[in-house]
Amino acid sequence: DSGVTQTPKHLITATGQRVTLRCSPRSGDLSVYWYQQSLDQGLQFLIQYYNGEERAKGNILERFSAQQFPDLHSELNLSSLELGDSALYFCASTPGGSQRDTQYFGPGTRLTVL
């Protein structure tokens, strides 16, 4: 158990809908990273937050957004869902913003868009 929690484990929804994925980092960790794992694209970095502020952006679609709250949990919002958004979404956390920190991953949320 990495100490990172993600809810829900599974999510099934229809095209055009909006969903919210939640991540709670390890106790004391300030940085949260979101990744998408799909068969087509592999593991791709989406976005990073550090202590409530956006730090880095990857190949995140405009239909996707994220935020980190004062209690340091993070939410990834996916809207106008398409079939191609079906994937496993991971979050990872680190104590700070240092590159020395190792990222520990949550169990992931499997999103299925029908």
Add this chain to the structure above:
Amino acid sequence: AQTVTQSQPEMSVQEAETVTLSCTYDTSESDYYLFWYKQPPSRQMILVIRQEAYKQQNATENRFSVNFQKAAKSFSLKISDSQLGDAAMYFCAYRSAFRGSTLGRLYFGRGTQLTVWP
């Protein structure tokens, strides 16, 4: 952008034997970190081992060790005394050591599916 290549989509090994998974990467940076993550059928991403580029000594964690060749930009994972529980998808990952817009992100290879035969 940095790229990570795992040229072996699948590998197999007999229980108790040794197997080596290959990884190469492309970067113009001199300081970085390299990782091997394991993803079993549960889909959890589990850190196996980590290597700092500035360290010449190869990292070792119990039965797992790496062969880090900085000049060749190669980072292979050796699993000794393979166990059934080692069966998983293995991902090689790169992380820059420099601050910038890509701060903190991991670049992953496409993975190598390891099967362990009893």
